[in-house]
Amino acid sequence: MDTASVRATHSAMSIDVAIKTLAATADLVGEDIFPALVEGISKSLGVRWVFLSRPSDNDKTKAETLAVWSDGPAENIVYDLAGSPCADIIGDGPCCYTDDVQSLFPQDALLREMGAQSYVGIPLRSSTGEVIGLLAGVNDRPIGNPDLSREILALFAGRAASELERISTSSSHERMGRIVEASVSEAFVFDGDTCRFELVNRGARENLGYCLTELQKLTPWDIKPEFSEEQFRDFVAPLKAGEVPFLEFETIHERKDGSHYDVFVRLQYFGGADNIFFASIFDITERKMAEERERLLMREVNHRAKNLLSIIQVVARQTAAAGLDDFADRFEDRIAALAKSHDLLVENPKEGVSLRDLVCAQLGHFSQLFGSRVKIDGPIVRLKSAAAQSIGMALHELSTNAAKYGSLSNDDGSVEIEWQIKHVGNLETFKLTWQEMNGPEVVPPTKTGFGSTLIASSLRASLRGAVEIDYARAGLHVTVTAPYASLTEMRHDEKPKVGCKRRDLNRRYAD
Structure with a gap:
């Protein structure tokens, strides 16, 4: 070879x-x-x-x-x-x-x-x-x-x-x-044609309350109640057609238990052989709550400005009723007490705002009635800033209404403000009551005014609790209940390192 x-x-x-x-x-x-x-x-x-x-x-x-x-x-x-x-x-x-x-x-x-x-x-x-x-x-x-x-x-x-x-x-x-699975934000992958979810990360599963198998039977419009199937497909059509690189929008998600939360969505589409949508989603509930609180506060500032002259008129009238001797000094003291309530709302001391201080400050223009027509009772509670602000606004509104229309608008009525802490299982529950008595007969409002909206909205938003307003003929009765942990970072039996004793408060707000 x-x-x-x-x-x-x-x-x-x-x-x-x-x-x-x-x-x-x-x-x-x-x-x-x-x-x-x-x-x-x-x-x-x-x-x-x-x-x-x-x-x-x-x-x-x-x-x-x-x-x-x-x-x-x-x-x-x-x-x-x-x-x-x-x-x-x-x-x-x-x-x-x-x-x-x-x-x-x-x-x-x-x-x-x-x-x-x-x-x-x-x-x-x-x-x-x-x-x-x-x-x-x-x-x-x-x-x-x-x-x-x-x-x-x-x-x-x-x-x-x-x-x-x-x-x-x-x-x-x-x-x-x-990385996506461990992300605290929500991530969804769903089919470009059927729109059924294929992958959903842990953050989304935990927030929605579904397991992956359950979610794989659902589509975006099943968890977005603001969209029907037709509306959603029309909404994403420009993205799928390549007319826009992505879509960003705010909407709400519905959990398995029926509750809702606000979300920000960034949606992308990957065509060709992939043919999938990818959505990265952020829970913006806290941001929405903060925006709502800000709007509420702005309205409340305007509302307070309108009420301020009414309060000063009540203070002047009640001060003058005791006699004109030393009128200027006594009137000045009560206006100073009113100013103190505003100071307490913006202060954030390390140990928190004393609830008793807050009540006394908000009703400071009635200090001459403390112990007689205005009774205050409850254990030591020190409030976080947000809780102090919301409770302070509610007390201001209630005291203003009492002075203008309720039990403090005559010579015989009275108000009892009490709070207590109860154990329900392993949880501590806070309860505050405002009870008016012997005032003019209460006439329930024909429509919800800003005052009652302010009381309910601010307290529910910051305390995550419940507010009941009873327009009883004998006197307005308001009850606020909330988890104690939403008010303060201290246990109810933990003694604060600083704070005023009750006799100091009585002296501070005495005539």
């Missing part, structure tokens, strides 16, 4: 070994395939060493092997790319150095250590053409047929590259999936 025939037979045998090796790895996935590939390349090419490598994620000047054959399976290594033929592969494409490779790359210490004489390599490319790795065969003898060597490496390169890309993509997706 002549030399050409021998070479042809050898080439056919080498390619046959390569094809059989690739066929044998058809069922292998993940990194398990790489050792089989480098072994098959070694046998097909007849070389001692084979590397399947990729550029290091931590240092782009180095490469790390995913599988090594060195006369048998060997440990993975990290090596320098600079001055090596591997760097040429990554930069320029396939190459083959049939002999004396060490003299061509004198800076490559690994080639010297191996005693390498020849080298053949090919880049591994992703589906987008990016170089994501390389295959290289090294031998201690010259390579006789460089074209065959490159052809065999090319056979293995496609399989190696596709699996390497799949692993890298899968790893990125898994890592991103873990």
